[in-house]
Each structure stands twice: as C-alpha cells, then as structure tokens.
Amino acid sequence: MQSTDNINDLADALQQPAELDFELPDPEDEGIPEADFLQQVEVAWQVCDRFDLQTEIWRGRILRAVRDREKIGGDGRGTGFLHWLKEREISKSQAYGWIQLANSADTLLQEGKIQASSIKNFSKRAFVETAKAAPEVQQMVGEAAQKGDKITRREVKQLAEEWTAMSSDLLPESVKEKAADNSLPPRYIAPLVREMEKLPEVHQVGIQEDIAANPDLDTLKQATTEARNLAKYLKASAQVQALTQDNVNVETALVEAQRIGCLNVAADLVNQASQLEQMIAKLYMTWKRVGNLADRLYVDTGASTPHLRSLLESIEPLGSQVMSISIGSPTDRTIRLQIQEEE
Structure with a gap:
C-alpha cells in the first residue's frame, strides 16, 4: 500500500514538473557589455548543468536496477536489458556511462565524502572529476560543497594539482x-x-x-x-622486436643517450621503428587478404565479365610476391617490395 501511495505521489508531482525559466540576454542588444552578457549566459548554463547532473545520477540508478534485475531473472546474456535500452533509444555506452556516474555518486555518498544535499552545488563535469580524484581531494571538495560553494571542474582540478604538488x-x-x-x-x-x-x-x-x-x-x-620522452622511449622499446631479438640493453642505451644529450633523437628513432614494424605486420595481413580475394574473384569471372576481369588483372599484381608502386608527382620513383614468408 505504501508503494502504491509513493507511485501516486510521484505521478501527482509529475503533473506539475519543475520548470527552468531564464531571462537570457538579447544577443542583438549591443548595449549589454560583453562581460555582462557572458556572465548571464554562464549562470544559466551552470543551473542547467547541475540540474542535468542530478537527473543523470538517477538515470544511472534506474538503469543499474534494470540491469541487476536482468542478471537475476534473465537469460544470462543481458538480452532483456539491451531490449529495454532499445525501446527507449538509449545506446549501451550511454547507459553504462550513466551507471558509472551513479556508482561514483553512491560511493562518494556512502564514504561520507559528499553529502546528498550538496550535489546540487556541482556541475556535471566537476562531479565526474571529483569521482576520479584522490580521496583527500574528494574530502576537500566535499567540504567546500557542503559550505555552499559552487564547484566547477576548474576548482576540482586546481585542488587536485595542489594536493599532488604537496604530497x-x-x-x-x-x-x-x-x-x-x-x-x-x-x-x-x-x-x-x-x-x-x-x-x-x-x-x-x-x-x-x-x-x-x-x-x-x-x-x-x-x-x-x-x-615524457623517457616514458615514450621505454614504452616504444618494449614493442620493437628488433631490440628484443638482439637482446639490446635498452636501459644502458637510454643512459648513454641522456649523457650525450640526444635523448629526443633516440626516443624518436625507437618510436619510428615501433611504428614501422606495426606497418609491416599490417601490410602482410592486407597483402594476404588481397591475394585471397583475387583468387575468389578469378573463379567467378570469365568471358561474360570482361570489365570485371580487367579490374582483377589490374589489381592482382598487388597480391603477388613482388609489388611495385610509383610515388611522387607524376612518377618520380618506383618502389618495389618483395614479401617472403618463412615458417
């Protein structure tokens, strides 16, 4: 009975929903200073942002409830949940974004970092940034919001940077x-x-x-x-087969590059080598694909398809062991590549 009363109360409340009504400045009124115009627009935007945040947290909680119900009584593949989303024209990525937002809100509330009454003081981006911040930063942000301060992403980022610098x-x-x-x-x-x-x-x-x-x-x-260059160097060097096959001492080479002041050049060389190896692997897979498709198409072509056979004959050499292509304008040079497979 109590559940029915709650539903009826909610239905009654929706008959007269809260309305957002702003007096936006006239964009054609040149008498309004630019700073005043932007300030009035910013205030309206922040109100919408905060309203949107609370709405999306509740959307996430609703979606989480539907998803969890499906886990208990569904087919185990989430089909019912996906059908529910499809009926409401909600993408899967959007749904899980809302669920993640709801999870973040509930965690912050349960841990006491943020009070429910202070959520209205956050912009949506500020709230998401707070959820990703260190616990100490979350505590400071929550205290500021509880005092009534309006929290934007800029304030959260500034507090996070200050905490990082001090700790x-x-x-x-x-x-x-x-x-x-x-x-x-x-x-x-x-x-x-x-x-x-x-x-x-x-x-x-x-x-x-x-x-x-x-x-x-x-x-x-x-x-x-x-x-940053050191990190790129180390990440790229771990992906270069030429270095791992020859057992190159990457750490020592890095120290030497630092000592003679050519770290940037060494880092770029390793990064380019990594990209080249990846391109070679991609080239090989594409080459195999071209050859297989050409073989399949050859079986289906004949005298009745002269133009299709002409297309095949023009492209087929790209699937052979020796490929050639002209580069430059109009044909400055010809590049030939030979692919040899070894087991």
Missing part, C-alpha cells in the same frame, strides 16, 4: 616548499609528477636531482619534457 614522494622538499608559497604554480608541477610516475626509479632519481638543484619554472618544464 607526492617524487618531488624534492625544495619544490614542495615553493609549491606551498605558490612561487612554483601547482599546475606546472602536477604534469611532471604524472610523467615521473611512469618511469622506473633509476630514471626518477636523475630528474629529482636536476629539479632539486634548480627548483625554478624553466627546469620544471624541461624536466617534464624529459620525463
């Missing part, structure tokens, strides 16, 4: 001190920490020594670039 074990104390008095902006420190986290400890040490010796903005930017 990371990868940063020397001299850098943390400058981050505390804002002589080194946290927005430049956070990217460095993210890149250093991808590196082995042996490479972290060298960067730490550099920024400890010169804790200034230029050194920070240079260290970030170096850490």
Whole structure:
C-alpha cells in the first residue's frame, strides 16, 4: 500500500514538473557589455548543468536496477536489458556511462565524502572529476560543497594539482616548499609528477636531482619534457622486436643517450621503428587478404565479365610476391617490395 501511495505521489508531482525559466540576454542588444552578457549566459548554463547532473545520477540508478534485475531473472546474456535500452533509444555506452556516474555518486555518498544535499552545488563535469580524484581531494571538495560553494571542474582540478604538488614522494622538499608559497604554480608541477610516475626509479632519481638543484619554472618544464620522452622511449622499446631479438640493453642505451644529450633523437628513432614494424605486420595481413580475394574473384569471372576481369588483372599484381608502386608527382620513383614468408 505504501508503494502504491509513493507511485501516486510521484505521478501527482509529475503533473506539475519543475520548470527552468531564464531571462537570457538579447544577443542583438549591443548595449549589454560583453562581460555582462557572458556572465548571464554562464549562470544559466551552470543551473542547467547541475540540474542535468542530478537527473543523470538517477538515470544511472534506474538503469543499474534494470540491469541487476536482468542478471537475476534473465537469460544470462543481458538480452532483456539491451531490449529495454532499445525501446527507449538509449545506446549501451550511454547507459553504462550513466551507471558509472551513479556508482561514483553512491560511493562518494556512502564514504561520507559528499553529502546528498550538496550535489546540487556541482556541475556535471566537476562531479565526474571529483569521482576520479584522490580521496583527500574528494574530502576537500566535499567540504567546500557542503559550505555552499559552487564547484566547477576548474576548482576540482586546481585542488587536485595542489594536493599532488604537496604530497607526492617524487618531488624534492625544495619544490614542495615553493609549491606551498605558490612561487612554483601547482599546475606546472602536477604534469611532471604524472610523467615521473611512469618511469622506473633509476630514471626518477636523475630528474629529482636536476629539479632539486634548480627548483625554478624553466627546469620544471624541461624536466617534464624529459620525463615524457623517457616514458615514450621505454614504452616504444618494449614493442620493437628488433631490440628484443638482439637482446639490446635498452636501459644502458637510454643512459648513454641522456649523457650525450640526444635523448629526443633516440626516443624518436625507437618510436619510428615501433611504428614501422606495426606497418609491416599490417601490410602482410592486407597483402594476404588481397591475394585471397583475387583468387575468389578469378573463379567467378570469365568471358561474360570482361570489365570485371580487367579490374582483377589490374589489381592482382598487388597480391603477388613482388609489388611495385610509383610515388611522387607524376612518377618520380618506383618502389618495389618483395614479401617472403618463412615458417
């Protein structure tokens, strides 16, 4: 009976839904200063964003309930849930995006990081950013929202960067001190920490020594670039078969490249080698596919299909062991490739 009353109350409430009604500035009124026009539009946008957030959290909870019900009584493949989505013209990716948002909201609420009454103070992007942040950042954001502060993605990102700059074990104390008095902006420190986290400890040490010796903005930017290149080098080198087959000591080669100041060149070389090997593998698979399709088409062609046979004869050489193609304008040079398969 209580359930029926709740449904009736909800139905009554929907007869007079909350309406969003804004007095937007006239875009053709040149008497409105540009700053005032943008401020009025921004206020209206933020209201819609917050309204949208709460709606999508509830959509996610509804979808989660439908999905979980299907797991209990469905066919085990989620067919009923997918049919439910199809009837409402909801894509699977959109549905799981809403479910993820609902899961994040419920986790933050259960852990006490955010109060239900303060969700209205978040923009949607700010809430998603908060859900991905460190627990300490979530706590700070939740306290600000509970006080009534309007939380945007910018505030969440700024708090996350400040926390990273003050708490990371990868940063020397001299850098943390400058981050505390804002002589080194946290927005430049956070990217460095993210890149250093991808590196082995042996490479972290060298960067730490550099920024400890010169804790200034230029050194920070240079260290970030170096850490990013190191990470790319190490990732690419692990994918290059030529290096693994010859047992090249990648770490030692990296140290030598740093010592003589050609890290960027070495990193680019390894990255290009990785891409070349991938292209060779893709070329081989495409070459096989062309040959197989040409063989199938040859069986179906004959005197009754002269134009189709002409098309086949023109393309068929690309499936042979020796292929040639002209490049440049109009034909500066001819490139021949020979593919040999070995078991």
